[in-house]
Amino acid sequence: MPSKNLSDDVTQLYNHISLISSKSACVDFSFVETDYALRVEAHAPGVFRLRVLAVDKLNNEKLSTRAKVHQEMLLVREEAVSEMELATLPDDVGWSLAQGETTLLLYRSPFKAVLQRNEQVIWQSQPSVLTRLDDSAWQWTTLLHEDDALYGLGDTQQELDRRGESLSSTGLARLPLLWSTRGWGLYVNTFSPVTHDLGHQHAELYVAQVHDAKLDLFLFFGEPSEIINQYSALTGRAGQSGLAPMGLWLEAQAHQNAEQINAVVAELEEQGVCLDVLDLGVRDAYVFQADKPLLEWDAERLAHPKAFAERRFELQLAAAGRPIVLADTALFEEWEDRAWLLINDEDGCAYQHPGDEYTQGRPFGLLDLTHKDVMRMWTERQRQMFDEGVAYAYCDANFQIADEVTGRGGETGDLLRAIYPILARQALFEAYAGHKTPQEGLVISSNLFPSAQRFAWQQGPRVENTWDGLERSLKSALAVGNSGVPVQVHRLGNALADTSTMTAELYLRWLASAVFSANFAFQSAPGLLPSAFDADTRALINHWLQWRFRLVPYVLGIIEDAVRTGLSVQRSMAQAFPHDEQARLWDTQYLLGPALLVAPVLHSGIQTKVYLPAGEAWWDMRTGWRYEGGTVLDVEVGLDSIPVFGREGHMLCLGPQAQHISEFNSARLLDEVWMFGMPEHNPVVMRNKIRVMQMQGSSYIKGLEGLKILPSEGLEVKRRGAEVRISRAR
Template sequence: MFLDPAAYLRLDAVESFGTTSTGASFATSTGDLLEVSCYGEGVFRLRIGPNTRPNYGLIVGRAKPCTVNQREPGEWTIASGSASLELSGAPLSFRLKLNGAQVFGSITDCHFRGFTRLPAVGRAPRGGLWTAAFALNSGEPVYGLGEKFGPLDKRGQLIHSQVEDALGVNTGLSYKNTPFAWGVGDGSGAWGVLVHTPGMVTHGVGHPDWSHRSYAVVVDDEALDLILFAAAAPAGILDAYTQLTGRAPRVPRFSLGLWVSRAYYRTPGDALGVAAKLRQRKIPCDVLTLDGRAAWKTETRFNFQWDADRFPDAKGALAEIRKHHLKVCVWEYPYVSTQDPLFRDLAQSGYLLQTAHGAPYVFGWDTAPGTTPFGDVLTPLPESGLIDFTNPRAFAWWRDAHASLFADGVDVIKSDFGEQVPDDAVAHNGDWGRRLHNVYPLLYNRCVFEATQKFKPNDGEPAIVWSRAGWTGSQRFPIGWGGDPQSDWEGLAASIRGGLSWGMSGNPYYSSDIGGFYGAQPTAELYVRWLQAAVFGSHIRMHGIGEREPWIFGTETEAICRKWLAFRYRLIPYLESVVAIATTTGLPVMRAMPLAFPDDPLVRNFETQFMCGDTLLVAPIVRAGGAVEIALPQGAWFDLNTRVRSSGGQVLRYRAKLDQFPVFGREGCALPLGRAVQHTGEIDAANPLELLWLFGSPAHPLDGFAQARIARGDDGALHANAEANVKVEIWGGATGTAQHPR
């Protein structure tokens, strides 16, 4: 994509219209209104342009008090606490500061004639297209921008924030996007920027064809709406971002267990057979998914009506599965086949997106021989209408139509798709499909999430959906899984990077398809390594075209999977504590190295290793043979396989047998573990712990558990205290820590 700077009018802020308690407003050289406001310490908003299009509630924060001062003609400072935003009027530009030091600012790359190579802020002459450009230091990495499967560091890349059915994890296309990026800074503090829009955003992040020393955005919307963040560290940026766009809620305990699925179980008997076999073979599991057309007629697909030929008694069939202590998940998408009488009913009610002439918009799928994704197993989807979630009545109808499914015994919905809104569709709220496209999955998943809240059993657990597509704010309606990876080693590596990138974009939960979704049947080695990595993610699912259950890979593989799944279930008390942190800070369960250790350059480029919470360093094996290089961050680390202590600040060349996997406990931290169970219903909610591992002398408190805690004693030192039913194991021969029954 070529960016022509001459195609944009460069903006000046020519006159102040005055100040308020939360900011100021200015006239600009293009006649557009510039509004500057504060949303808390280190969070500033610059909005330029009209305000006539629908607001989709992407941000939930409110403007907060700040101070505004004009330092000299054409120069203003907006301040809140230790952060400030300095504006210059000619040309319009900014400097974002923390504790008096600049952490982010407008472009400094200049043309021979003195003006900047790209506009600091520019607008297309006819409006509707904007650009802004920011300065980057040499070598400064940039992270975020949603679920992206390539390098975590976006520096040098041209990236499109546009929700797409990516058909894999091998390109720049992705299902979950958010135009939010951040950098670790140069030592003065971290920075972040969110382009607040439902429109497509193109990011040239040090892209050499634009400017290798600048980060520029091109925004397809009526206004340019930028939100700038400053904080001491990247964790503070995610905290501020998720305060602004909404925290992720808690997820139900059962969702942290294993989900088993395939494309697809052809009959209820197939699904019931797998459920029985899981229990017979002692494979811990909590959820069985009826995916795709497993429950619905092929001709009409999803319409809230079970396929009567296969499910004459759906309630009874689901009850048989649930007897195995499994939750039932069923698949849906937000489209209605033209072959279904429901299409006519919804069209007459005005509940479908329309054409410019007021007719129901009919979406046709790609069936061209050279490009179609459909084949023998994934058969072509029917031409369909698209539910218009901008219509409050349509939203309520779709939400409430789920009541019968939950009454029949469904526990959770897999809300698939949502990426297909065409540019020329027209919505009830007046937006064209081009502007609705990216937020459509947000509205769709919100609708299904609210249906789950309304109709699921009143068991005290929070709601959850298993969704694929997302945009800014999608963390409010968890969770998202990583789409359809290819069944090979690169598919595994890309899935890990996609999850880490999504986590660096304010979304704490993620899962991928163990073994990959499509392609050749995975080898036993690939399947095991994928499963081992997934054990340490927020959510874990076996899924793909064809069988994905462990026993199909042989007795040895099944035994290894059973071992690691047992450890996954032992981890659940720890994972729940990490989830609790995520809901109050925005930190993901899987934390990429630049997020967990922003000041450690050694580990920064190890882009498939991650922290699971604060305690565990996970180094997935993403190549055949069992070898991996591991960068140990500063401190000391205990190998969970050997209990050997290694000093940080070094790179290990590690080789693991198939039943082993490189995971390290962080010295000074504790790992609470529960019993090995067959499903989460066997966890004693009042006494979930069986064991407490202390990696050396405790250096960090542990709370949130009635059975064990680490707190400071009267001597000022940290001590571990545990009830008699919790065994405490101290790694590394540390002293000064004891078990004290209470």
């Protein structure tokens, strides 16, 4: 959306504030000579909420039922839960609003805002920060410090630092959270389009244009991990994904039928690759019957999920079904009469979307998921597919909904396009996970939208089968993690691209990187399966798959932590080490959870470089050697290895060797513990309570009964019943 030119008279209207009233959690100001007010809330520790609204709405802000529903899609916590202390600044130039060590300064005239922590400025607006572009658009301008590196706002396969870019929230890969390495973050709470100029037009300014009748901003302060924690607590977090989906996945191609897919699965089993989940891909696996509101399987492709039942190990199914009904059917006519389909305002009839490859070009209508009865029906039908054997649902719902299309509650245009993917994914999540306590399950999707972080299992992009494609896939996962989405899984290549460029060396490097991630999926294309390579390469593939299973307890532990913190599985250097400017330059390295630094090899050859972040000590998992941070290492890495360094003070809990996730013993998930220096932190591990206590220079650990312990050099282990003592070797 293009930027608008500002006139001086509009700018001056919002240039002077006056105090109206104050409470412990809320302070109201008026914009002098206007009908608008500024409400500032201490929304949570580390969070200020700033809202611009009409003065007559301050004590009478009533939302319609539909507006409340929309707000719940954006926020899970509407009320302010913190407090602040109001004081007048010297010479009556403004006010300070303090939350602990952090203070928001609001200057009277010209109006501007400054955020301080321990009296150090970490964020400030431009004087005359607020301008109104028209009746339904606002502009907020922030001054950028030379040290501001900006992250978030959704997917990118290029530079993770977004400074210098101009982005619109209407893009399909956009998310609303922005943060800076200087310790501030910003979230614009709206479904309306937002344009972010991140120093593109003026290097020293970040300009947000919000095309909404009201302005609602959340200002965060703290480390990136603290900002993401507060953001996800505010907007919602994902449920647990469970053990089963942590195994090996195969993504089938759209044209493959059950017989062809079964042949691929059997071939993989012969090579020692035992799949846990079969993903049928984005093609609709089931559709509504022509004359009944019942879902039926695509007979040409698989007929029924039991077509994959005869396997050595259980093979769970992930399948896609879109909320559509074909236009040339009796069911379409019935639901059009009942107003259960999205409507074309121009003629009052159900809107017919052009056909696509999955409907063989036949036009279709979209279920009106804004209608509660339709939403309930679609959720119930999905629950029936779960009962029939579909373990995980696939959901991409970024339909090109035209401006003239309207939903039941009057939603149209940008609003309808924004909320429709949320409703579609919410229905699937309720069907597949919402009935469980805790809500354990996942819905797979590759499209992004506000609230995407509430649903586990984001799927990575399709990229070229090249070294550049590998790097793009990695950066996409790190960018999404910077934006508050905890899990993005990788495709091991792209079946829709040229597979002849996938060499054995590239394949192994890609696999090694994917093993040290949330998870990945093999691609069911001849050039991207292990059978495409020689025996030595296949042996190395099995080597990496063994590592994958051993890492499952740790990776799932990270995902379980995300339920509480919102932090991602793969964490960029900027997110993990915001004050290390050198680390930010190494933007293809990442932390896997809190304990492991991973530096994938993204080029041909065995020589590579690794940067170890300053202020920490790091243990090479291949050699056991210890290195001080702040250094660059030249390392030699064979195809059976990847540069991984343990963070001092942490532990890595590994599972047993396995071929299939069903081989995990729920009573004994762990097999071995690696220690990186003297343990100081409780380890991240699935469903286990291992506690570390330090006393008199030693660490005492409970929960390691029966496990093999590999201490770092210079440490010794003593077992005393259920307790393990780690101390310096004498």
